[in-house]
Amino acid sequence: MSVITREDVAPVEDGQDDQARAMRLMRRRSRIRFFEFIIWPAAVAAIFLLPSKMLILTEIAILALFAVSLDLVLGFAGIVSLGHTAFFGIGAYTAGLFARHYFAEPVTGLLVAGVVSGILGFATSFLILRGSDLTRLMTTLGIALMLGEAANQMGWLTGGADGLSGFSLGPILGLFEFDLWGRNGYIYCLAVLFVTTMVARRIAFSPFGLALKAIKSNPTRAALVGVPARRRLVIAYTIAAVMAGFAGALLTQTTSFVSPDVLAFHRSADVLLILVIGGTGYLYGGIFGAIGFTLLKDWLSVVTPQYWMFWIGLLLVILVLVGRGRIARWIEYIPQRLTAAMGGKP
Amino acid sequence: MLKRRSFMAAAGVALGCLMALPAQAQEAVKIGLVLPMTGPFASTGRQVEAGVRAYMALNGDEAAGKKIEIVLRDDAGTADQTRRIAQELVVNEGVSILMGFGLTPLAMSVAPVLNQAKIPAIITSATTSAIMPQSEYFVRTSMGGPQSAVPVATWAVENDLKRVVTLVTDYGPGHDIEKGFVDQFKKDGGEIVESVRVPLQNPDFAPFLQRVRDAKPDAVFVFVPSGVGSLFMKQFVERGLADAGIKLIATGDVTDDDLLNGIGDAAKGVITGHFYSANHDSPENKAFVEQVRKTNNMRPNFMSVGGYDAMHLAYAALEKTGGDTDGTKLIEAMKGMEWTSPRGPIMIDPETRDIVQDIYIREVKEVDGELYNVEFTKYEKIRDPNTAK
């Protein structure tokens, strides 16, 4: 969140058309940043360079998508959610049930899952419009817990606590089979992540995204300048729900299995941690966070299978004590220097 | 980052195995052990690992002239993690056999991997009947569905407990056991007064026990997973169900060997049916219990013995194929295998790949100052009624 403050307080230059200035500000904010040139090519290069790491990369891509969707809610709309996994889980179950009963082609299932969890997002968004941080925290958490319980109880539909299995997915678009090495699965997830992130980016750095930030930092003032807070929040929350639904569907499709665990509390907590580790409010935080968190967790759980949680906890404590803002500023600062050094306009 | 990660992975494997380095040169067979080592089911993981290590300590680390390496991974009880780890173990580590799987969903999630990779997986803990048909490459050394519950039903009717309330945890294994018990019990002429299901995430048993009490049955038949099982035992006593003349009969999960002493006198006299007791009187079991005590400073329970037998099955299958690690050959070798486990004689059913074993009816008694499940009757060669043909 501290990332954009500098731009927000850009000095007022006299004698300039406000409109033009606003346009310039928007363009500056939405310019392609240095790290974007690195991360996407690197992700594509990984297909060829790291064939043995496809599975963990797939997991990272899915988590990243999930975290990016939470960033829309938290980093832009300012809603602290501890129940974001409700949408992830709905997406996962929808994709699973769709593949099982109707049609095994993954992309169709993905879209259906997105629609269903978008509907849920829209319906529940009205519950989170009121109240303090704590109230929202608890409402979102409560919704996710109820859904988790429902998935557990409705055994005839979801397989209950044993999970939903016994379905297999067809080739992606009828062309690419999910292979044991997970290569096609990774490419598929990466493609979805890329497209969705670009859409989210377009939304986030549009006037709509700015309005969200305004609501987040001061709802009263935003209302005074005529920002329709309620509608904006509902739309943002719904979009985020669709994206989380995509992430859930991807998990189902790459593992061809759904367990009620997709609705468990720890997933909501994990994704929040991931996002905050990576930094909120600039979308790529989710992606960086997912890379860092997953690799760290994987490494720690190999080194110390029983006690890796301790070290993750320690990291979080240090992170907060040192100050997230300070770390986020460094992430932003170094690439800017580099861009400047390479002759690009800062 | 990635480079370092794989280096650490290798280091972890080497450390985990505690094996001498020179043997690396010789051709090794890797066994991937995927268990919940953290999270709510961590004790399952720890017990199974203890069993696996005990087998290797007692029988060496070579089978069919090949060195056996264990690659242990934690899945924290999360199904998608299990699936990813299993898949990675197969494609990156090149394991020949997978082992572990603490819970039903965890086992279910790896079925597609097995079918695609054609690698056998030995289930050491998960028990639902529905797992086995998912893949031709599943073998089980724990227990199949309601295997432990069916003899309890027979025993109850034989001992004049005719009106029974069942109380099971509301998840796959619970449903299996409820069905197995109820079917057998009705067939033998008993009456089921009520069937109560307790949610998996349940801190307080009070309302459910009160329901049982108000139904006034001869006995209550209980299945709850072992951790909360001990909690259940205490609340059962606190609620005075025993004083109200309601007998407690159960599967062995509530009197888990690992926790039995902690439950204390409340557990005395409880009748349970199960496939393993640390008190089982045989030389195999004595050696096993002693080894686990020595290395892990705990009493092995039925999870441990699942791990132990899984290792035996892996060793024996390798011996039979002469060290050939082809998955299909290994699974064929495992079918119909018979041996004497610390729990008693067991066999892998060649049809269902599920375990066939004796179920013992036991009573909790004090032996040498400690509480044990003392076996007094057994029902021989019990199969899982849901899958047996």
Place this chain on the structure above:
Amino acid sequence: MLTILFDGIAYGMLLFILACGLTITLGLMNFINLAHGAFAMTGGYVTVVMMNRYGIAFYWCLPAAFLVSAALGAILERTLYRQLYQASHLDQVLFSVGLVFMSVAAADYIMGGQQQLIQLPPELSGRAEFFGVGIGRYRLFTIVICAALALALQLILAKTRFGSRLRAAVDDRRAAMGLGINVSAVFALTFAFGSGLAGLGGAMGAEILGLDPNFPLKFMIYFLIVVAVGGTSTVSGPFLAALLLGIADVAGKYYVPAIGPFVIYGLMIIMLILRPAGLFARGGR
């Protein structure tokens, strides 16, 4: 029927003792401390170690659990928590979740992953009949202790000098400092007290709720529900909320076992929609 009510009250009381420390830190000091359960777990483990390893009587373990947790709370408050009073809620959530993770792994390392069990003294175990209503002795004990504590807490906050200082410090930190109140000491003491109560709750709950390294994670949700429904500005709010949730939960599971687990969550959401600031929100905040 009455037995169910009684069990519900006992369960609710236990929830209250466990959660009221969180009410204090959250409501009065405005700190979202998700690691609250870790202090409760500490209390539980203190009891287990004292009873099972050293054979000390249960009654002595309760104050010990309180003191050890309070001491731990005080140390952590002085070294870590105090630096985050001004931080954003999100930072506080992350920090305390980090602490939870550490405590879970640490408890696993020190005590092992299995369920810990204690043996109650004989006079507290079993049950008694009062006017035809079967009552568990230990549950009665729980109710008495918790009710006394709730009353004491209310009196301390409302009537004592310390209580008024605390409220002053919370309402306006700077003005309170100007009046010569040692705000930082007041906060430290309050935090320690809250942690101590959690420890006591953990010790008493070990028998009913169980105790394993995942305790802080497993019950975090319940604490939060109590606090969110009860509101954070009074003691009586969470008290009633805890009772209500306890009774609803137990009764729901008894009468409609199929939807039992929904009751507590559903109730929470309805309450939050109707009264977003809690049952007894103070006006003007």
